[in-house]
Structure formats: C-alpha cells, structure tokens
Amino acid sequence: MEKSSGERDGHDMARPTAVAALSAGAVEYRFERRGDGVVVILHGGHMHAGLAVGEAVFIEADHSVLVVSRPGYGQTSLTAGPGPEKFAESILELWQHLGITRVAAVVGVSAGGPYATALAACSPDLVERVILQASVGSLPWPGRLARLVARSVFSPVTERRTWAMVRQLMRRVPVLGLKALLGGLSTSSSKEVLADVSAEHRADLIELFSRMRSQTGFRNDLEVLDQHREEIAAQPALIIHSRRDGSVPFRHAETLHEALPQSSLLETSAEHHLIWFTSDWPRVEKHIREFLASGTAKVG
Secondary structure, eight states: OEEEEOOOOSOTTBOOEEEEEOSSSEEEEEEEOOSSOEEEEEOOTTOOTTBOOSOHHHHHTTOEEEEEOOTTSTTOOGGGOSSHHHHHHHHHHHHHHHTOOOBSEEEEEGGGHHHHHHHHHHOTTTBOOEEEESOOOSSOOSOHHHHHHHHHHTSTTTHHHHHHHHHHHHHHOHHHHHHHHHHTTBSSOHHHHHHTSOHHHHHHHHHHHHHOOOTTHHHHHHHHGGGOOOOOOOSOEEEEEETTBSSSOHHHHHHHHHHSTTEEEEEEOOSSSOGGGSTTHHHHHHHHHHHHHHSOOOOO
C-alpha cells in the first residue's frame, strides 16, 4: 500500500516520506512517531511533507508528528481533494490506516489553514485543538495582481523553470535571491526585512527556498481557496499572525478569530510570512507549548 520516497541527503530539512493509496487517490505523508499525542501539520503553498519546518516545538513536547502533502503537492494526487472538505475525508482514511485515534492538534500553515479548519470541523471527536499559523481565512486570497502573476509564474509550462531559477539565485547570489523572495512576504521593504534576518535564519531560508516546488498544488490553491467558505471548528484554536505578513494580510487572522468560537489571537512581531525564521519565533513557541498543555492560550 505504501512506498518510500525522498531519502535523506544530509540536509536538515529533507525527510523521507511515504505514499498511501487511498480511496480517492494517493496521499504523501511523513509520520514520525514519538509520544501518544499526534500533531498533524498541513503546510502552505510550495511545500510538501518531505520538508521538516517548524516541527521542533511539537517534538520537544513529546508529540508524534504527521505531516501531509496537500493536493497537488509532493506525491499527493489532486483527486484526493482537491478542496479542504474533500481532502479531510482522505486524511480521515489515512488516520484509520495509521491507527490514529486521537489528534492533539491540527496545524494549518498559510494556505493549509482552510484544510486544517475543515478537518477539525468534520472530526470533533478526534481533534482536540487547532493551530493556525499565518493562515488564509475566508477573505479573497491572494490579491488580484498576485493571482495574475502566480498564474503566469506557476503555470504548467513555467513552474519547473521558475523554481530552477530560484535555486540558481540561492546558489550564486543568495542575498539577491532572499531580497527578491522575502520582499513579497513582508509589508516592509526587502532591504529592511533582510536586515532583520539573522545569519542562521538566512541559511535556513536559502535551503527552504531551494527545496520548494509548486507542481500543480499552488494552481489548485488559487482555484479552490477562491471558492472556499470557512468551516467552523468548535475546538480551542490558537491563531498566530503578524501585521508585517505581506503574503496573507492580518485581516485574515481577525476574521478567523471572529468566526472560530473558542479562538485566541496571538499577534507576533515576525518580520515576514515565514514566522519560524524570525526573531519572535521562540516567544511564539512558548505560547504553542502552553496551548498544547492546556488547550488555552494567554496572549494578552
């Protein structure tokens, strides 16, 4: 039923994955078993289950981590979704296959947010909490200009070429590459945001951008999230967002907070959209640990 892929190649972010042949289609995942509690992570655009990012806080809390590639990313078929509600059915089948009977938290990052809330809404007896990091809400996303550019840059003809160019930039002129990519992920200028990024985080970002791929996933996001209506998850929810996020405006976090009845909104001072690689992430991790332990968050 499964096959292994993506063997380790010496880089910290790269992890092997497996593929489950489910009723609606193939779903790629990575399941790192540790404690009894399971945290399920649904990443945003251009990422897949083979990238280990932002997981340390859950591992250090002795939770098992299940990372799932969303439809069109990695080796997950579009037929397994393509939208949040349908894909939730595929994930529930995956949980049954893996013997998962309790989920401590579902984590939705960026465009993975609507998938996380849909999953929590359809499985209230299994999912205990929801964590939304820089998440897309029910507002239109992305903006009209960004959508037009994305359709061109990540078309079936150009997507592979686009990421090949990104890898070349990161290898040959990384400062220029970081300025170009981070500039679109922050409300600050590219010069200002790069000045705030530590040397360690620069190295991490170079590796992450060098490993990203959109495949058919991002084009699918543009289609299905444009028609998405927010699912109301009744579980306690921790919403984490920055006003300097240039990819998903802060208003998305506010509308999520208004819609989810047991939610807390934690405003981070993160300098850009990828909040794991910012100076405020240690403080955010502290709030996440408290939320995992108690189901509530003190964000005042």
